[in-house]
Amino acid sequence: MARQPVRRARTNGTKSEAKSATRSATKGATKSTAESTTRGTAKRPANTAAKSPAKSSKKGRARSPARRTAKSRSAAETGTRSATSGPSDRVLQELHLRMARIRKFEEAAGGLMEDGKIPGALHLYVGQEAVASGIMQHLSDEDQITSTHRGHGHLIAKGGAFPEMFAELFGKASGYCKGKGGSMHISNMSLGMLGANGIVGGGPPIAMGAAFSNKFRGTDRVAVCFFGDGASNEGSFHEAANMASLYKLPCIFVCENNGYGEYTAQENHQAIRDVADRAAGYGMPGVVVDGMDVMAVYEAAGEAIDRARRGDGPSLLEAKTYRFFDHVGMRGMGLTYRSDEELEAWRRKDALLSFEAMLLDMGVMTKRKLTSFYKKLDEELAAAIQFAEASPFPDPSELLEDVYSVA
Amino acid sequence: MEKAKQQPRSITYVAAITEGVRAILNEQDNAFVAGEDVAGAGSVFGYYRGLLAEFGENRLFDTPISEKAIMGLGVGAAATGCRPIIDIMFMDFIAECMDEVTNQLAKMRYMFGGAATLPVTVLTMSGGGMNMAAQHSQCLEAWLAHLPGVKVVMPATPYDAKGLVIAAARDNNPVFVVLNKLSLGIRGEVPEEVYEVPIGKANVVREGSNYTIVAVSRMVHEAVKAADELAGLGLDAEVIDVRSIQPLDTALIIKSVEKTHRALVVHEAVRFGGIGGEIAAQIQELAFDHLDAPVARVGAPFSPVPFSPVLEATYMPNAAKIVAEVRKTLEI
Numbered sequence: 050m051a052r053q054p055v056r057r058a059r060t061n062g063t064k065s066e067a068k069s070a071t072r073s074a075t076k077g078a079t080k081s082t083a084e085s086t087t088r089g090t091a092k093r094p095a096n097t098a099a100k101s102p103a104k105s106s107k108k109g110r111a112r113s114p115a116r117r118t119a120k121s122r123s124a125a126e127t128g129t130r131s132a133t134s135g136p137s138d139r140v141l142q143e144l145h146l147r148m149a150r151i152r153k154f155e156e157a158a159g160g161l162m163e164d165g166k167i168p169g170a171l172h173l174y175v176g177q178e179a180v181a182s183g184i185m186q187h188l189s190d191e192d193q194i195t196s197t198h199r200g201h202g203h204l205i206a207k208g209g210a211f212p213e214m215f216a217e218l219f220g221k222a223s224g225y226c227k228g229k230g231g232s233m234h235i236s237n238m239s240l241g242m243l244g245a246n247g248i249v250g251g252g253p254p255i256a257m258g259a260a261f262s263n264k265f266r267g268t269d270r271v272a273v274c275f276f277g278d279g280a281s282n283e284g285s286f287h288e289a290a291n292m293a294s295l296y297k298l299p300c301i302f303v304c305e306n307n308g309y310g311e312y313t314a315q316e317n318h319q320a321i322r323d324v325a326d327r328a329a330g331y332g333m334p335g336v337v338v339d340g341m342d343v344m345a346v347y348e349a350a351g352e353a354i355d356r357a358r359r360g361d362g363p364s365l366l367e368a369k370t371y372r373f374f375d376h377v378g379m380r381g382m383g384l385t386y387r388s389d390e391e392l393e394a395w396r397r398k399d400a401l402l403s404f405e406a407m408l409l410d411m412g413v414m415t416k417r418k419l420t421s422f423y424k425k426l427d428e429e430l431a432a433a434i435q436f437a438e439a440s441p442f443p444d445p446s447e448l449l450e451d452v453y454s455v456a
Numbered sequence: 457m458e459k460a461k462q463q464p465r466s467i468t469y470v471a472a473i474t475e476g477v478r479a480i481l482n483e484q485d486n487a488f489v490a491g492e493d494v495a496g497a498g499s500v501f502g503y504y505r506g507l508l509a510e511f512g513e514n515r516l517f518d519t520p521i522s523e524k525a526i527m528g529l530g531v532g533a534a535a536t537g538c539r540p541i542i543d544i545m546f547m548d549f550i551a552e553c554m555d556e557v558t559n560q561l562a563k564m565r566y567m568f569g570g571a572a573t574l575p576v577t578v579l580t581m582s583g584g585g586m587n588m589a590a591q592h593s594q595c596l597e598a599w600l601a602h603l604p605g606v607k608v609v610m611p612a613t614p615y616d617a618k619g620l621v622i623a624a625a626r627d628n629n630p631v632f633v634v635l636n637k638l639s640l641g642i643r644g645e646v647p648e649e650v651y652e653v654p655i656g657k658a659n660v661v662r663e664g665s666n667y668t669i670v671a672v673s674r675m676v677h678e679a680v681k682a683a684d685e686l687a688g689l690g691l692d693a694e695v696i697d698v699r700s701i702q703p704l705d706t707a708l709i710i711k712s713v714e715k716t717h718r719a720l721v722v723h724e725a726v727r728f729g730g731i732g733g734e735i736a737a738q739i740q741e742l743a744f745d746h747l748d749a750p751v752a753r754v755g756a757p758f759s760p761v762p763f764s765p766v767l768e769a770t771y772m773p774n775a776a777k778i779v780a781e782v783r784k785t786l787e788i
Binding site (some may be wrong): 228234243251288 | 533559
């Protein structure tokens with residue numbers, strides 16, 4: 050049975066409600082004083098796509114969207130719960146920026162892997178951009194995430210810089226992990242990104258531990274755990290969910306259900322359709338959201354994250370999504386485990402393209418701005434790749450460094 | 457040890473563990489104890505008893521029976537600023553969380569290029585001899601010592617139990633403190649003050665001139681008994697308590713073998729693939745020219761730990777087996 054892209058949305062507001070509310074709210078908001086103020090004073094996202102790639106390539110350290118602390122978040126930026134106020138233009142632009150950065154990075158990285166320039170295996174995030182972007186829009190550097198083997202998108206959305214990311218994928222000393230982690234372990238502790246993870250189901254217990262730490266240390270930080278439908282069958286997820294709920298930890302479990310555990314379709318690896326159903330077993334809310342709709346993800350994530358910050362405990366958010374490329378790389382292994390028709394059906398729901406169409410329709414984005422935006426993004430990518438290629442490999446003498454802390 | 461002699465006070469191994477944990481909870485605000493039955497029950501072995509009343513439920517708390525989550529809690533909390541003391545009740549249960557140990561705890565620092573620091577202390581109970589059968593009696597320390605990124609210490613005495621718990625909790629790396637059930641009631645001199653036993657330093661517990669017995673955990677006491685017996689055969693055996701198997705104090709062992717020219721390694725774990733094989737290999741690599749006899753090994757037979765007292769008694773390494781192995785090797 051082909052995996053159908055359109056599924057019921059079971060958020061507090063349905064997908065269509067959320068979207069129409071957003072549209073009308075945002076359109077209507079041009080007349081609202083509060084929203085106009087936000088628009089008028091809205092700064093460009095602290096992204097480097099808008100900056101000179103020359104500057105960002107070496108010193109500039111391309112910081113992606115919204116590296117800011119929770120303190121600086123205003124109600125206008127996060128508020129989508131009121132029917133009369135939608136997200137500000139700035140939020141919409143940042144969501145778009147995060148998604149576009151992921152898309153372009155992954156396409157470039159995939160190409161470099163297929164060309165044999167990047168060693169090892171890359172699991173590309175293309176298709177799932179709305180999930181990481183909609184969630185990370187609510188997080189600061191002090192909030193933590195754990196990621197998966199398909200982790201580049203999470204790091205980019207969390208603020209990862211292209212040069213250090215490419216350098217890591219190339220195995221260079223200037224990479225985020227000094228070339229010791231690579232794609233499957235890419236991380237950045239100062240951005241609160243506790244690592245991609247080569248073990249399916251490796252993340253949930255760690256995220257739960259970070260959430261515990263946040264509570265133990267008396268902060269209002271949250272930890273978000275990304276995992277797939279495949280990982281929802283691992284015992285680690287269930288143990289972490291139970292403990293997070295028992296201790297009311299500020300932990301958000303985000304299942305990116307892309308329909309496949311590696312090459313095995315969901316219907317062949319679990320007897321349920323909605324992973325969110327499993328939340329009931331742990332006494333936490335379980336929400337299904339259209340993972341191809343960044344506004345729906347953003348809204349549902351806001352609810353779950355606010356709940357966690359309030360001290361009301363964890364949630365399970367399931368985003369129905371799809372990977373446009375294969376399990377590994379772009380071309381994949383030529384396995385016929387899913388049909389062209391199915392892929393096409395999901396590609397028609399492309400989260401980035403449909404969001405761009407919406408932004409154009411709303412007037413938040415113009416075609417000219419979009420062209421110039423992508424031109425700059427391409428330049429930034431090219432500079433980052435150049436930085437990575439020009440960087441030295443680690444010295445062999447570094448092999449045994451970092452096994453232990455010597456401090 | 458000098459300080460211990462200044463104020464002699466004899467307490468049990470189990471009480472020494474309690475003192476070590478108490479010292480850490482007093483000195484480190486970001487330390488906590490998490491595990492099964494650690495708070496209300498004070499651990500089924502009793503070594504946290506009294507600490508809940510002293511430090512409160514935020515510092516010691518009972519977890520569900522979920523080793524993956526318990527170990528993951530340690531990893532995630534340590535990576536974000538805490539210094540967790542994680543309790544895995546029986547060492548056998550580490551099998552439940554070997555992913556968290558092997559693929560996360562041991563490797564996170566390296567994979568992240570040194571950006572993550574994981575000051576996790578794991579207390580866990582090993583060993584047979586109490587008729588607890590195959591799943592509550594194992595000595596699996598070789599699994600852990602094989603993992604770059606973790607340290608493994610195995611105290612044999614009350615003094616070392618307290619000092620190694622404190623050293624482990626002050627260390628900025630994951631350290632497994634592998635305790636031993638039959639040692640819980642052993643008494644020994646333990647100073648009241650807070651002190652560390654350095655991780656990675658072995659200890660000569662009995663000096664000798666012509667035979668070296670390298671012993672792990674409780675086998676230290678069996679080795680001392682064996683040395684007394686061997687004296688009757690004209691052997692003057694030196695007994696080394698390794699105390700830490702990762703890192704291993706190879707230098708001290710080699711120094712002893714260079715003096716005695718003969719060595720035996722003993723541990724309670726299954727002999728095949730046990731840490732004794734590594735120690736024996738290092739001795740022959742580094743002191744081959746000094747050896748007058750093959751390096752002997754004593755460990756448990758290649759069998760699960762049996763339940764029946766008769767079978768278990770047959771299974772367990774002890775002083776008699778050490779003596780027999782020495783006699784066989786030296787043909788005396």
